[in-house]
Amino acid sequence: MVQQGLSTFAEIAHGFIDSDRLKLILFAAGVKPAAFAALKIDSMNLGEKYRFEQHLKDIVFVASKARSFEEISKIEKNKIYWSFNGVWIGYDLFNCYHGLKQFKEYVKYVTMQNHDKADRIAGKLYGYPDCCVENFIKEHDLNYLKEKYTCYEYYKRLHDSVRRFPFVFHTPCSKNCTATAKLNNLYKHALKKTAPKFYKEFSRKKSLKTDLIIDAESDVFDKNRNTIWPSKDGHEYPTIARTPFQGHHYLYAYLTKKCYERGTVLGSKVDMRYNYADIKAYKTKDAIKNLMHIRKFQALGRKF
Ligand SMILES: [Zn+2]
DSSP states (O other): OOOHHHHHHHHHOTTOOHHHHHHHHHHHTTSSSEEEEEEEEOTTOTTHHHHHHHHTTTSEEEEOOOEEEEEEEEEETTEEEEEEEEEEEEEEEESSHHHHHHHHHHHHHHHTTOHHHHHHHHHHHHTOOHHHHHHHHHTTSHHHHHHHOOHHHHHHHHHHHHHHOTTOOSOOSSTTOHHHHHHHHHHHHHHHHHOHHHHHHHHSOEEEEEEEEEOSOOOOBOTTSOBSOSSOSOEEEEEEESSOBTTBOOEEEEEESSOOOTTEEEEEEEEEETTEEEEEEEEEEEEOSSOEEEOOSOOSOOOO
């Protein structure tokens, strides 16, 4: 049964990022068995906590304590200033009590650092394909990981996955995974049917011309904090957009064969669609020395 009230609320509420909006709509459509979403509350949407919980009256859920979050408020010379913008509450929704029980087990195993067991439970709970869960677990082994992929291949595969399967939330075992393709299709159609406006907006290409500031490179580290790829054939950099998009300075992941110093400023065009951004960097404009983030609170997110 489609929970249309919840779906409509998820579609229009101010406090959700798009990927959480998507999860809630799919949950409300009855195709996703469990979902986590963070509701951000600031001065613009003080009533949304109450309204969201009204829609959850007949749903099994747990809500976290409210935690603060920061957003980039200004960028000046080498300093990225973050400021307190509001609070967020994490909601875990389940289609039955058994889901909540599984979730508690999952959290228990994460706390015990038994990640293999935790991931198998999470896979069942969230409806991820078994082949992808088993592959994900195999890739916990860093020796296996570095044998399987070069640095560029590792990130390329993640970038390719979100482009090929923009409606799923797990890491597919390969780009040819038929179970993932099936799930992606199921989610796409459910979204199109129950939330057509959001579907249109989510799939629409949005472009932004901006300078991007290269931040510290993404990497995979071993226990001793050494990279598992000492010689790199490519790089993934988080980049910070100098020009805001819809009022926010977004961070975009940039995958490239070129090597850039932290603080390099690239004149770029960013094409956003679904949950990813394609970046065309056309010119190196500047080099910022000693780039630093000025922030007080933890980033939005949690360990499990
Ligand atoms: Zn798979």
